[in-house]
Amino acid sequence: MTLTKAQIVDSIQDKFGFPRKKCVELIEIMLEEIKKPLQKGEDVMISGFGKFCVNNKKERKGRNPATGDDLTLPARKVVTFKCSQGLREKINK
Amino acid sequence: MNKLQFIDALKKETGITKPEAAQIISIFFDEMSEALAKGDRVEIRGLCSFFVKEYKSYTGRNPKTGEKVTIAPKKLPFFKCGKELKERVDKK
Numbered sequence: 001m002t003l004t005k006a007q008i009v010d011s012i013q014d015k016f017g018f019p020r021k022k023c024v025e026l027i028e029i030m031l032e033e034i035k036k037p038l039q040k041g042e043d044v045m046i047s048g049f050g051k052f053c054v055n056n057k058k059e060r061k062g063r064n065p066a067t068g069d070d071l072t073l074p075a076r077k078v079v080t081f082k083c084s085q086g087l088r089e090k091i092n093k
Numbered sequence: 094m095n096k097l098q099f100i101d102a103l104k105k106e107t108g109i110t111k112p113e114a115a116q117i118i119s120i121f122f123d124e125m126s127e128a129l130a131k132g133d134r135v136e137i138r139g140l141c142s143f144f145v146k147e148y149k150s151y152t153g154r155n156p157k158t159g160e161k162v163t164i165a166p167k168k169l170p171f172f173k174c175g176k177e178l179k180e181r182v183d184k185k
Contacts, residue, residue: 016113
């Protein structure tokens with residue numbers, strides 16, 4: 001089974017009894033608040049869960065696997081995740 | 094940004110109380126942790142997805158001393174960045 005936004009909205013609704021529309025809105029705002037700092041290049045640290053980090057990747061040479069042509073992959077920023085000790089223990093229990 | 098700043102930001106943007114903001118955030122991360130603990134996949138559109146990857150036991154080496162060590166089998170969450178987030182973070 002896959003956990004998606006829908007089930008999280010259900011839980012929020014059960015807990016608070018807000019109308020569904022409001023619960024969806026709250027989740028969307030919350031997600032936006034996670035994305036905003038990452039977009040600015042700032043890490044997001046959630047104790048007990050993990051840390052979302054923005055990493056700068058340097059430019060590197062690559063190859064088009066289909067044609068074999070050399071090409072340069074430009075420098076870019078990527079988001080990585082570092083699992084917290086607590087989450088790691090929970091998963092390995 | 095840490096959890097406390099996150100709670101404040103959510104409170105400010107939504108007008109809900111601080112305890113409510115804290116609860117919503119903990120529901121979100123608790124549900125994801127529980128799903129992963131069960132071995133389920135998590136998919137949050139626009140943000141990221143996670144699945145649990147199982148690693149077999151292997152013989153590693155202590156990089157400092159060069160000693161051989163046996164690494165026990167383990168499970169780790171594997172993070173995949175969502176399309177929207179990926180594009181926003183790498184915006185030129």
